[in-house]
Structure formats: C-alpha cells, structure tokens
Amino acid sequence: MLAVSAFEIGAQHYFILAAVMFTIGATGMLLRRNTIVMFMCVELMLNAVNLTFVTFAKALDDSAGQAAVFFTLIVAAAEVAVGLAIIVAIFRRRQGVTADDIDLMKG
Amino acid sequence: MNLLLAAKIPDTPWVDWPIIAPVVTLFVTALLIVLARAILRTQPRLVYGLSVAMAFLGLAVSGGFVANEWKIVNKNQPFITFAGAISVDGMTVFVQAIVLIATALSVLLALSYLRREGLETPEYLVLLLLSAAGMLVMAHANDLILVFVALEVFSIALYILAAFDRKRSQSHEAGLKYFILGAFSSAVFLYGIALVYGATGTTSITGIAKYLLETNVEHTGLLVAGFALLIVGLGFKISAAPFHMWTPYVNEGAPTPVTAFMASATKVAAFAAFLRIFAGSLSTYASDWRPAIYGLAVISLLVGTIAAAIQTDVKRMLAYSSVAHAGYILIGVQVANAGSADNKLGGTATALFYLLVYAFMALGAFGVVQAINQRGEIGHDLSDYRELGRRQPALAGLMTLFLLAQAGVPFTGGFIAKLTIFRSAVDAGQHELALVGMAAAVIGAFVYLRLVIMMYRSTHDEHAADEPKIKLDVASATALFIAAVAVIALGIMPNWFLDVAGQATQLLQFSTG
Numbered sequence: 001m002l003a004v005s006a007f008e009i010g011a012q013h014y015f016i017l018a019a020v021m022f023t024i025g026a027t028g029m030l031l032r033r034n035t036i037v038m039f040m041c042v043e044l045m046l047n048a049v050n051l052t053f054v055t056f057a058k059a060l061d062d063s064a065g066q067a068a069v070f071f072t073l074i075v076a077a078a079e080v081a082v083g084l085a086i087i088v089a090i091f092r093r094r095q096g097v098t099a100d101d102i103d104l105m106k107g
Numbered sequence: 108m109n110l111l112l113a114a115k116i117p118d119t120p121w122v123d124w125p126i127i128a129p130v131v132t133l134f135v136t137a138l139l140i141v142l143a144r145a146i147l148r149t150q151p152r153l154v155y156g157l158s159v160a161m162a163f164l165g166l167a168v169s170g171g172f173v174a175n176e177w178k179i180v181n182k183n184q185p186f187i188t189f190a191g192a193i194s195v196d197g198m199t200v201f202v203q204a205i206v207l208i209a210t211a212l213s214v215l216l217a218l219s220y221l222r223r224e225g226l227e228t229p230e231y232l233v234l235l236l237l238s239a240a241g242m243l244v245m246a247h248a249n250d251l252i253l254v255f256v257a258l259e260v261f262s263i264a265l266y267i268l269a270a271f272d273r274k275r276s277q278s279h280e281a282g283l284k285y286f287i288l289g290a291f292s293s294a295v296f297l298y299g300i301a302l303v304y305g306a307t308g309t310t311s312i313t314g315i316a317k318y319l320l321e322t323n324v325e326h327t328g329l330l331v332a333g334f335a336l337l338i339v340g341l342g343f344k345i346s347a348a349p350f351h352m353w354t355p356y357v358n359e360g361a362p363t364p365v366t367a368f369m370a371s372a373t374k375v376a377a378f379a380a381f382l383r384i385f386a387g388s389l390s391t392y393a394s395d396w397r398p399a400i401y402g403l404a405v406i407s408l409l410v411g412t413i414a415a416a417i418q419t420d421v422k423r424m425l426a427y428s429s430v431a432h433a434g435y436i437l438i439g440v441q442v443a444n445a446g447s448a449d450n451k452l453g454g455t456a457t458a459l460f461y462l463l464v465y466a467f468m469a470l471g472a473f474g475v476v477q478a479i480n481q482r483g484e485i486g487h488d489l490s491d492y493r494e495l496g497r498r499q500p501a502l503a504g505l506m507t508l509f510l511l512a513q514a515g516v517p518f519t520g521g522f523i524a525k526l527t528i529f530r531s532a533v534d535a536g537q538h539e540l541a542l543v544g545m546a547a548a549v550i551g552a553f554v555y556l557r558l559v560i561m562m563y564r565s566t567h568d569e570h571a572a573d574e575p576k577i578k579l580d581v582a583s584a585t586a587l588f589i590a591a592v593a594v595i596a597l598g599i600m601p602n603w604f605l606d607v608a609g610q611a612t613q614l615l616q617f618s619t620g
Contacts, residue, residue: 015305022298029291038287045294049301056305065304068252072297075259079293082263083286086270090279 014055021048035087039080046076120190125179127193128172129203130247133240136165137233144229158229159218162236166211169243173203187249191311194249194383197611201459202246202379209372209466210239215586216474217364223482224272224362231271235368238264242376251300251310254380255293258344261376262289265369269361275484281360288343288353296340302333316388334396337384338403344377347403347437348410351430355418358426359487363480366422367473370429371466378436378462386443386455400441401540407434408547415554421476421487424554428513429469431551436461438544439528442535454535455612457527460605464512464520464597471509471590475502478579478587489561496563499577503562505587510555512594515548520597527605 025044032038050069057065124131140158147154177200185196214235221228241261248254266289270282304310306329307318324330342350358366385396411431418424439458479495479502480486496503512519515526525548532541579587597604 022294025294026291029287035283035287039290042287042290042294045291046297049294049297052298052301053304056301060305060308062308064310065301068300068304068310071252071256075256075293078259078263079286079290082266083290086266086279086282086286089270089273090276090283093276093279 011055011059014051018048018051018055021045021051035090039083039087043076043080046072120192121188123188123193125172125175126188126195126247129169129176129207130240130243132165132169132172133236133243136161136169137236137240140229140233140236144233155228158232159214162214162232163211165236166207166214166239170204170207173200173207176200176203187313191313192250192253193247194313195247198379198382198455198459199246201608201611202375202462203243205375205463205466206239206242206246206372209368209375209470210235212470212474212586212589213364213368213371215582216367216470216477217362218582219580220362220364220477220583224274224484226272226362231268234264234268234271237261238268238368239372242372245376246379248380248383249312251303251312251315251384254312254384255297255300258296258377258380259293261373262293262344265289265365265373268365268368269357271365272362272484275360277360277484278362279360281357284353285357285361292340292343292350295336295343299333299336299338299340302329302336304333306330306333312383312388316391319389319391330392331395334385334389334392335399338396338399341377341381341384342403345374345381345433345436346426346430347433348407348430351407351410351427351433354430355414355423355426358429359420359422363422363473363477363484363487366426367470367477370425370469370473374429374433374436374469375462375466378440378458381440382443382455382458385440397441400437401537404434404437404441404540405543407431407437408543409434412547412550412554416550416557419489421489421492421558422473424489424558425469425472425476428551428554431547432461432465432469432513434547435525435528435544436465438532438537438540441540442532442537453612454528454531456605456608457524457531459611460601460608461524461528463604463608464524464594467590467593467597468509468512468521471505471587471594472513474583474587474590475506475509478502478577478583489558492558492562493566494562494564497565502577502579505591506562507559508591508594510559512598514552514555516552518595518598520594520601523598523601523605527601 022045025041025048028041028044029038032041050072053065053068053072057063140161143157144154176195180195180197180200185194187194214232217231217235218228221231238261241257241264244257244260245254248257266282266286269285270279272278300310303315306324306326307315309315309318339350346354358370361369385400389396407430411427411434415424415427415431418427436458439454439461442454443458476487479491479499495506508519512521515521529541529544532544
C-alpha cells in the first residue's frame with residue numbers, strides 16, 4: 001500500500017459533502033429560472049438529505065436513519081410525477097416553462 | 108448469517124385500528140370513488156351522485172370515529188401507539204375535528220363551483236379527501252418522518268387541486284408556484300429532520316423530548332440549525348412572513364373552493380405539527396426557538412396587514428390577511444405552554460381556538476367570493492363589490508359578518524380568538540408582542556372595513572344595476588349558513604369551545620406547562 005490511505009474519509013466528510021450539495025441545490029433553486037432546472041435542484045436537495053440521513057445512521061449505528069431514506073425516495077418520486085404533470089400541462093398551453101414568463105398574476 | 112438477520116427484524120407493531128380509523132375511512136372512500144369512476148365510466152351522472160354521496164358518507168363516518176377517539180382519550184390518558192409513531196391526545200382530536208368540518212364545508216362550496224366551471228367532480232373529491240386524510244395523519248404524527256410523509260400526502264394532493272382548472276392559465280400558474288415552493292420547503296424541512304436526527308439520534312418527537320431532557324447535547328449547533336430549518340419548512344406551510352410569497356399567487360390563481368380549503372384546513376394541520384414539535388418536544392430548548400417565533404409573528408403581522416391594505420383584488424387581500432392571521436396564531440405558539448395552573452388557557456389552547464375560528468371565517472369569506480365570481484373566475488376585483496349591499500343583500504350581509512369577524516369585532520368568534528391570544532401573551536409576560544398584535548388588529552380593521560364600506564356605499568353606478576343576479580345554490584348556501592352560525596356562536600358562547608380547547612391541551616403529550 002502506498003501513502004494514499006493517509007487521508008481517511010469519515011462521517012464528517014460525507015456530512016460536509018451533503019451540506020454542499022444541499023446548498024448548491026438551494027442556491028440553484030433561488031437563482032435559476034427554468035422550472036425544469038429548479039425542479040432538478042429540489043431533487044438535489046432531497047438527495048443531499050438522503051446522504052445526511054445515511055451518514056448519521058452509520059455514525060450513530062442506528063437503522064432508523066436508513067429507513068427514513070426510503071420514505072424520502074417515495075415522496076420524491078410522487079412529487080416528480082405530479083410536478084412534471086403540472087409542467088407538461090403548462091408547456092402544452094404556452095410552449096415554454098421559464099419561471100419569469102409565468103407571471104399572469106402580479107403583485 | 109440468517110439467524111443474525113432474523114434477530115434484527117423488529118416486531119410488527121400492534122395495529123390500533125380505532126385510532127387510525129378516521130384516516131383509513133377517508134383513504135378508502137377516496138379509493139372507492141376512483142374505482143367507481145373507472146368502472147362506471149359510461150354513466151357520468153351516476154358517478155357524480157355516487158361520489159358526492161360517498162364523500163359525505165366518508166366524512167361523516169370519519170367524524171364518528173374521531174368522536175370515538177375523543178372518548179378514548181378522555182377515558183385513558185394520552186398515549187402513543189404504532190411503535191411510537193402516532194400519538195393520541197386531545198390536540199389530535201381537536202385538530203382532526205376542525206379538518207373534517209373544513210373539508211365538509213369546502214365540499215359543499217365546491218359542488219356548484221365545479222358545475223359552473225365545468226370541472227370533474229369525482230376527481231376533485233378524491234384529491235380533497237386524500238389531502239384531508241394526510242392532514243388527519245399530521246394531527247397524529249409523533250415522528251418527524253411521519254410528519255414529513257403526512258405533509259407531503261396533503262401537499263401533493265393540494266398541488267394538483269391548485270392546478271385543477273385546466274382551462275385557466277392562472278390555475279396552472281398557481282399550481283406550479285405552489286409546487287415549486289412547496290417542494291423547496293419540504294426539502295428544507297426534511298434537512299431539518301436529518302440534522303435533528305444527527306444531534307439526538309432519533310426522529311420520534313417524544314423521543315427527542317426525552318433525550319433533550321436527560322442528556323446534554325453534544326452538537327448544539329446541529330440541533331439549533333435543525334430547529335431553524337424545521338421552522339422555515341413549516342413557516343412556508345402556515346404562510347408566515349417572510350415565507351409567504353406563494354400565498355397571494357396561489358390564493359388568487361387556485362379555484363376558490365380550493366383556496367378556501369387551503370386557507371382553513373392546511374393552516375390547522377401545519378400548526379398542529381408546529382405545536383407538537385416546538386411546544387411539545389423542544390420545550391427544553393424554548394429559549395432558542397422562542398425568539399425565532401417572536402420574529403416570525405411580528406413580521407407576519409406587519410407584512411400581512413400592510414400588504415392587505417394595498418391590494419385591489421379581494422382574493423389577494425384575503426390571502427395577505429391570512430398571513431396576518433398566521434401571525435396572531437404564532438403569538439399563541441410563542442407563549443405555548445405558558446399557561447399557569449389557575450389559568451389553564453395557555454398559548455397552545457388559544458392558538459387552537461383561533462384556528463377553529465379562523466377555519467370558519469376563511470371558509471365563509473372565500474365562499475362568498477366564490478358565489479360572487481362569474482364563470483371563469485371573473486369578478487374578484489375590489490370594484491366588483493361596489494354596491495353589493497343593494498344588489499345582493501344576503502351575500503353582502505354574510506361577507507360583512509365574515510370580514511367583521513376577521514377584524515375582531517365583538518360578538519363574533521374573531522373577537523374572542525384575538526382577545527384570548529392577547530391575554531395569553533400578556534399572562535406570559537410578552538407585553539410587546541400583545542401590543543404589536545393589537546396595533547396590527549387596528550390596521551387590519553381598516554382593511555376589512557374598506558371592503559365593507561365599498562359594498563354599502565351608494566355610487567349611483569348605472570352598470571351595477573345591469574349585472575346578473577346571482578342565484579345561490581342550496582349547497583353553498585348551507586355551507587355559508589353553517590360558517591356564519593359558527594362564527595356567531597363562537598363569539599356569543601365561546602366558553603364551551605374554550606373549555607374544550609383547554610381540555611385538549613391538557614391532554615397533550617409531554618406538555619411541560
């Protein structure tokens with residue numbers, strides 16, 4: 001073995017990676033204007049949460065955190081189905097899904 | 108290896124059917140309506156009658172089971188079941204009762220609306236019942252993961268309901284905006300759960316309370332960040348400022364009966380989770396979350412009332428006023444469990460009472476808006492209410508009642524609700540908060556009175572006389588009548604309801620009052 005293993009990856013690193021992923025997702029959500037991209041950002045946030053859950057489950061040696069991931073996955077799948085349906089419905093009417101163009105109601 | 112795996116499988120929890128019967132009833136009813144719709148595709152009239160009848164039957168049976176639950180809770184002390192995931196206490200039953208009443212009234216309001224706009228009734232009822240079932244679970248949830256699942260069950264149904272009117276672009280837009288911000292807020296809420304789980308090692312609400320009481324938390328930063336994200340996530344759902352951005356859009360664009368349902372029932376369910384998480388389990392860390400709630404309450408009151416004053420659209424005005432109402436209820440949350448022994452009405456009880464009153468006021472006001480609208484949701488501008496008192500004396504009278512109740516005029520439920528909230532704040536020593544609330548109530552009164560004056564002031568407008576007469580159908584009239592009677596009854600004889608609210612909070616799990 002070479003000296004590569006001097007740097008060991010532990011729970012902290014996973015936690016920080018998840019936090020970074022969540023931040024990227026949240027930032028993208030607030031800055032990007034394409035609804036599909038905004039939608040992907042939400043998915044990124046949810047997956048960051050999943051990673052956090054698994055990391056804590058491993059660190060705490062508790063399976064409840066891993067079970068939580070299944071609930072998140074199912075909920076995310078349901079959300080995708082409904083969200084894409086709404087986006088498709090809008091696209092059919094107006095050929096574009098940029099959030100700035102969707103502004104019939106002002107105020 | 109096999110033995111090892113077998114040993115780790117937990118016991119199947121004992122299923123406490125009477126406790127989840129209200130939820131199961133609504134789910135089964137919704138599924139039966141879907142089934143009827145699929146099987147009897149060729150007979151739309153039969154399906155219509157069948158689905159409406161089934162929806163009311165389901166709601167009634169569910170209500171019966173909730174009454175049974177109240178008996179169980181009163182007989183035994185509050186308890187947790189389903190391996191600790193579901194708690195059964197006074198607040199559960201109180202919140203479930205409000206949700207069921209609000210659902211029944213909004214079904215009554217929706218029937219004529221759906222016919223007028225040419226929308227499918229069975230699908231609407233299915234989604235409404237599923238959403239209500241999610242809210243009932245929310246009232247039960249004693250595990251943050253279950254809170255999240257319940258939140259999503261009712262939210263996903265509401266996203267579709269907001270976008271239900273396929274013919275109107277505004278409805279689509281409302282659905283999309285609600286969906287994007289709703290998904291964002293649930294992701295934030297979920298991250299909060301993950302952080303709290305990391306800090307305490309459990310997602311059970313009573314488990315967290317126990318852990319915080321007994322252990323000195325190592326990672327306080329993790330825990331406090333978790334609370335903060337939970338507050339943000341739930342803040343979106345109760346539409347507290349500064350997380351209220353979606354409220355005016357969604358309230359304006361969504362079909363009006365959906366708006367009525369969202370304003371009343373969603374608020375109740377989200378506040379139930381709020382109270383259970385913060386007042387129930389994080390009471391040992393009250394000094395950390397109370398300032399945040401304080402800030403939310405003040406901002407909601409100010410933003411809600413001031414923004415409502417400058418709206419020219421009645422639905423948007425009511426949306427902003429719902430933000431302000433969230434502020435009043437947050438005052439109750441802020442002083443939750445601060446009730447002393449001689450005065451059993453702590454913040455929790457007054458918040459619950461306010462939610463009960465608000466459900467009727469909001470349903471009533473949006474119900475009148477819906478009746479005044481014409482096909483295609485035209486006519487919820489402020490100017491459309493000119494001389495309504497002469498054209499539609501009955502509707503104008505009802506609207507006046509609901510607006511005055513929201514303003515907090517005596518002899519209406521709104522007055523008692525505001526009074527008890529302020530009193531609980533003063534009792535808890537939060538004089539400034541009570542003062543901000545009263546100031547907001549004064550500004551708020553202007554908002555509502557502006558609309559009332561508009562309805563009764565004579566403008567000698569020739570066009571007004573030509574406007575079509577509105578014929579109120581029996582179902583909407585019944586819903587409005589029930590809401591009006593409830594608002595007056597809650598104002599004239601509030602003691603019984605306040606007693607029940609107080610009793611409900613006394614039966615709250617882990618209340619440290």
